Amino acid sequence: MNSRKATAALALVTALALGASACNGNSKNSSSSKPGSTGGSSSSATGKDAALNSIVNPSTKKGGTVTMEESDVPDSLDPGNTYYGWVQNFSRLYSRTLLTFKPAAGHDGLTVVPDLATGLGKASPDAKTWTYTLRSGVKFQDGTPVTSKDVKYAIERSNFAPEALSNGPTYFKAYLAGGDKYKGPYADKNPNGIASIATPDDHTIVFHLAKPFADFDYLATFSQTAPVEQSKDTGASYVNHIQSTGPYMFQSYQDGQGATLVRNPQWVASTDPIRKALPDKITIKFKVAATTVDDDLLADNITVDAAGTGVQPQTQPKLITQKQYADQSDDPYAGATSYMAINPNVAPFNNIHCREAVEWGVNKASVQQALGGAVHGDVASTLLPPSVNGYSKFDLFPSKGNAGDVSKAKAALAACGKPNGFSANITARTDRPTEVAAATAIQQALKPIGINLSIKTYPSGKYFSNFAGVPSYVHSHDLGLMLMAWGADWPTGYGFLDQIVDGSAIKPSGGNNLMELNDPTINKALSDAIANTDAAARTKAWGDIDKMVIKTATVVPLVYRKNLLYRPKSATNVTVTQAYLGMYDYTLIGSSK
Structure with missing residues (x-):
């Protein structure tokens, strides 16, 4: 890197390296990998804490159903209206963002990689202008091609419409030029939207900031950058008919009860270098008692606890004192x-x-x-x-x-x-x-x-x-x-x-x-x-x-x-991701059932 344009990107890499060095109390680097690959060790590591730095029970077999349970309800499964870490992780199954964290074992999982974009952001020397180029061939589940305008609209609705979408962070609003004046797409009827997000063509999006922001590539990993078709947006009720850009789409969604995801026929693997999309189906149930979630995990009736915060105190002694459970547990820093x-x-x-x-x-x-x-x-x-x-x-x-x-x-x-x-x-x-x-x-x-x-x-x-x-x-x-x-x-x-x-x-x-x-x-x-x-x-x-x-x-x-986590034997491709608070990586996890 030989110009000041690289300054912010270099700072990003430096921060990642420093942040990763303390994770799990282990400074040992995981094995290197090419950008876009799953990375880390995928050997058949077993035993306690095996998923901290390895992919446990690796598999390339397609099929099966991943089953999840959650003790309450999410703030929202709408990628633009959530702040829960587990939903950010889960939403990557059905929504693609400009950038994302690499689905990989160990410290590799803290690496920011391109998703919708073809590369990391190109920063101006003062880190106030950031440019991304979108991949070709990405479509919504209805067959409509994804454009830069869809990404821009997604950010406008998620950051500037608190009357409808209030759960997510507002970093874009805080840092975009004119962010303090723009009223959002529901209140401001200007068809051009906020001027500080430019879309000169269907594959280019440029962010003009009011002040320097050296960590901007991290913002591009947020689910708020998952594209939304303006014609399909219904505000807070959009959660009932989310238009997928990922490998899975909603077959059904019942507020307060759960959802079923199935394969999205418009997803093309060649446009997505990070998702393997092995399971045929993913189900999630809400409002399951926390201790019942634990019981279902230990009985291998479900694949994963969606919340990813670990087992309850009543369950904990089994994972500590009984070898058959301890060998299938992981205790990462969150x-x-x-x-x-x-x-x-x-x-x-x-x-x-x-x-x-x-x-x-x-x-x-x-x-x-x-x-x-x-x-x-x-x-x-x-x-x-x-x-x-x-x-x-x-x-x-x-x-x-x-x-x-x-x-x-x-x-x-x-x-x-x-x-x-x-x-x-x-x-x-x-x-x-x-x-x-x-x-x-x-x-x-x-x-x-x-x-x-x-x-x-x-x-x-x-x-x-x-x-x-x-x-x-x-x-x-x-x-x-x-x-x-x-x-x-x-x-x-x-x-x-x-x-x-x-x-x-x-x-x-x-x-x-x-x-x-x-x-x-x-x-x-x-x-x-x-x-x-x-x-x-x-x-x-x-x-x-x-x-x-x-x-x-x-x-x-x-x-x-x-988080004292438990992985049942039917769960495949299991690894902890520090990028999402020490839970398992939901873009990788599969099931032999």
């Missing part, structure tokens, strides 16, 4: 942190000393046990997990044995004018028993210092769209403490922090900045860092910003998460 958001707009947490009382009072060791013990994660002191590029080790609220510090908690209560304590609410997701158990552990830890918590539970499928992610609901229901788990949108500090600590991420509904943190200094630090083309300086900045956030006492890091 690239995610479980934490408790403290909302400073809910009294008495508008006083920093009241927030600090909670920080000092939480017994993180008991929370770790409630979440399943060490096998489900390490006690956390930072927001950034160790596997994300930019992590810096520090602890601003240390205590012996991670058991909290009662004396400092009581001193903080006195400083906030509540020496006898106060009452507050804490939220957790109903269908996640370990999260409810964590809320109970926090409740028990804070009670002796005079903080009395009431636990409020909500379904995970609506947790952000209707409850914890809706500021008006949070304020009116005094939801001062909210449990949360967050993984990086991509494996750098910005990809982890932006949507949960930047003020611009606060939304009327579907938001993830549950702290409603809107600190001008932190906002500016994030913006300045992502514009910096010096990769080393960016890496340092993420750790510095993490510390700035913790100093506000609006978040209590709890556990750096691990």
